[in-house]
Amino acid sequence: MPKTYEEINERIRKGEAVVLTAEEIIDAVGKDGLEKTAKEVDVVTTATFGPMCSSGAMLNTGHSNPKMKMQKAWLNEVNAYAGIAAVDLYVGASELQQNDPANSRYPGEFNYGGGHVIEDLIARKDVLLKATSYGTDCYPRKELESWINLEDLNEAVLVNPRNGYQNYNVAVNQSDKTIYTYMGKLLPKLGNANYCSAGQLSPLLNDPLYRTIGIGTRIFIGGAQGYVYWNGTQHDPTVARNKNGVPMGGAGTLAVVGDMKQMSPEFIRGVSMTGYGVSLAVGLGIPIPILDEEILKFVSVKDSDILAPIVDYSHDYPNAINNALGMVSYEELKSGKIQVNGKELPTGSLSSYRKAREIAAELKKQVSKGDFLLQEPIQNLPLDTKFKSLKMREGKND
Amino acid sequence: MTKKKVLLKFPQNGVSKPFTYRLIKDYDLIVNIFKARVTPEETGELWIELEGSDDRIKKGLDYLKKERIEIIPLEKQIERNRETCTDCGACVSLCPSYAITMDRKKWEVNFDKKKCIACELCVDACPVKAIKVNF
Numbered sequence: 001m002p003k004t005y006e007e008i009n010e011r012i013r014k015g016e017a018v019v020l021t022a023e024e025i026i027d028a029v030g031k032d033g034l035e036k037t038a039k040e041v042d043v044v045t046t047a048t049f050g051p052m053c054s055s056g057a058m059l060n061t062g063h064s065n066p067k068m069k070m071q072k073a074w075l076n077e078v079n080a081y082a083g084i085a086a087v088d089l090y091v092g093a094s095e096l097q098q099n100d101p102a103n104s105r106y107p108g109e110f111n112y113g114g115g116h117v118i119e120d121l122i123a124r125k126d127v128l129l130k131a132t133s134y135g136t137d138c139y140p141r142k143e144l145e146s147w148i149n150l151e152d153l154n155e156a157v158l159v160n161p162r163n164g165y166q167n168y169n170v171a172v173n174q175s176d177k178t179i180y181t182y183m184g185k186l187l188p189k190l191g192n193a194n195y196c197s198a199g200q201l202s203p204l205l206n207d208p209l210y211r212t213i214g215i216g217t218r219i220f221i222g223g224a225q226g227y228v229y230w231n232g233t234q235h236d237p238t239v240a241r242n243k244n245g246v247p248m249g250g251a252g253t254l255a256v257v258g259d260m261k262q263m264s265p266e267f268i269r270g271v272s273m274t275g276y277g278v279s280l281a282v283g284l285g286i287p288i289p290i291l292d293e294e295i296l297k298f299v300s301v302k303d304s305d306i307l308a309p310i311v312d313y314s315h316d317y318p319n320a321i322n323n324a325l326g327m328v329s330y331e332e333l334k335s336g337k338i339q340v341n342g343k344e345l346p347t348g349s350l351s352s353y354r355k356a357r358e359i360a361a362e363l364k365k366q367v368s369k370g371d372f373l374l375q376e377p378i379q380n381l382p383l384d385t386k387f388k389s390l391k392m393r394e395g396k397n398d
Numbered sequence: 399m400t401k402k403k404v405l406l407k408f409p410q411n412g413v414s415k416p417f418t419y420r421l422i423k424d425y426d427l428i429v430n431i432f433k434a435r436v437t438p439e440e441t442g443e444l445w446i447e448l449e450g451s452d453d454r455i456k457k458g459l460d461y462l463k464k465e466r467i468e469i470i471p472l473e474k475q476i477e478r479n480r481e482t483c484t485d486c487g488a489c490v491s492l493c494p495s496y497a498i499t500m501d502r503k504k505w506e507v508n509f510d511k512k513k514c515i516a517c518e519l520c521v522d523a524c525p526v527k528a529i530k531v532n533f
Contacts, residue, residue: 049484051525107522184488185523192491269484271525281484281525336490336500348491350525352484354505 001039002292005376008042012370017042019287019367021360022201022299029300034293043367043374044299046206047220047285047359048198050351051271053182054162054233055093055280057118057260060154061129063087068141070131074098075117075148082131086139090159091117093270093280107180107275115280116270118158121150122222123265156260158222158268162232164284166204166252167308170195170328170347172340175314180275184350186313193310193338193345198356199303199330203286204252206299208245210237212288214377219256220285220363222268225372226258236387246301248327249309252381256284267359283355285363289374303330310340320389401449403432403472403515406462408442417462418446425458426450432515445472445516472516478509482528489520489529 011017018041020028025044029037059080069086073079077098080091095114102108120127131144150156171183171194179186184194199205207213217228232253239251267283290296309324316323328338333347366372406417421427428449436442448455459469476497485507490500497513498520500506521529 050486109522111527184525185492185519187492187519194488194491269526272527273525274522279525281486334502336502346491348489349487352486352505354485357505 003042003290005289005291005374008289008291009373011042012367012373015368015370017367019043019045019364021357021364022046022206023357023360025296025299026200026302029296034296034300038290038293038296041290041296044206044288044290045285045360045363045367046201046203046288046299047283047356047363048164048202048351049267049283049355049359050196050198050281051182051273051279052160052163052282053094053279055118055158055160055282056114057091057121058155058157058159059089059091061087061089061148062152062154064141064144064146066141067139068131068144069133069136069139070144071133073129073131075127075129076112076120077128077130078112078114078117093118094277096278102277103275108277109274110272110276110278113270113272113278115278118260118280119265119268119270121156122260122263122268124150150261158226158256158258158260158263160256160282162234162253163256163282164203164232164254164286165197165250166202166208167247167306168195168197168250169311169317170308170333170338171313171317172310172325172345173314174312179314180273181313182273182276182279183313184348185274190340190343190345192348193333193340194348194350195308195330195333196350197308197330198351198353199306199334200301201353201356201360203284204254205246205306206301207286207288207295208241208247208298208301210252210381210383211295211298212291212377213254213286214380216375216378217286218373218375219258220283220359220366220372221256221258221263222260222283223264223266224258224260224262226256227375228254228377229257230255231381231385234387235382235385237381237383238386242305242307244301244305245298246306248307249324254284267355281352283359285359287363287367287372287374303334306330308333310338399449400452400455401447402455403445403447404459405470405472405516406444406446407468407470408444409466410439410441415465417465417467418444420461421448421458425454425461427454427458433517447515472514476509476511476514476516476518476520477530477532478507479528479530482526483507483524484526486525488523488525492519492523494519
């Protein structure tokens, strides 16, 4: 008998819902089978914690006196986008401080950037706002410098255009020198392999065909309750999938939103990738309602069922050569070593499985206590779009 | 037999003497060199492990001190800030001496200072800058 969102929410409200994490459900299904478990379990919690560059904060600072239409703005010397209404600002996670030497002294350290501004704001640290403008009749001020704090802002909303990648590449380096990438430091001659996914705990790997995660889904984001507001950029649902529907490479993505005033630095962290840049580690958690046996089968996915492509980041990735050196399961990746071209490579991860577990457990607690209700999507994520490369051209077509 | 890892800092013009040869020949020590470099100012740094009896290691180090070589015990060098670390594991695959390992039950990163050879490969790989070198 399929369940409805309303039935499950009613059980959550009464504190009667049976909630397991995406790790715990594997054993439960193994022990009791799909049919019995589907009747007993209401919700399965999934989670991930890792660097997600396509993140940023939409802020409204309120007006100074006299008023100002900010044209250029900086938060702790990090450029913020001011090309929207007078005192609205967007600070991107990957933005650098204006005087950051970047990679001019390779590899650059990238000690502080947009991701750190976001973390500092959430930690209730004062942040220095500087702004300049040309002045108008209605907004005469041309310069502004003031300390601001999250508490004093009108709105502070995390608006992340691409989070929660459904599966991802495993990065290796076939060249003769160490390279510094967004997948971390990669040692020469296949010296190591880095991956970045919570595997069997990761939200979209537990709902491979987006049956319950869609536009309007309520989520845990950085400690707050937020929402999926669209598919993420580069959403690519049509990649090759295994027989269980699990994509065998980067596929679906989520655009998510949440109130920074409800977040905690425990679940949102600025990160520095040496030689690459800055980013933001985001903690996401998504509860999946067990509406029927098919959904239960999806959430009982194991690391051994999820395969990721091994990609060379010294030559193939930068040159857009679509070539996998092999496929490897998260079970193998999490064992600490994998085989590539007959060589044994130690593995490392950029995504914290310890933090992902913490978030899945926290979300389980909130749902069990009746503090977190499930929201049915108001529209499903696309299943037929394709991620395109840029077709470069010199001539103007129109 | 004891093993002791040290960083030797050589003064200017001190890099031309065969110190490792003396340690082996005169003090009967097993010397394992992890890393060595000469700076543009011609001072030198040598990361080594000495293996031998406590007495011979002491005598060997006393000899180096007399030669005005600065001796820094290596166990104290790499510090991980437990509060800052998220246990992501970006450092784990870089460690050549297995001083950094992942506890695959708790999914926590363990640092074993005794095994650390202070190669510093992990330091710039930490996304939250939780690893520091202390001199």
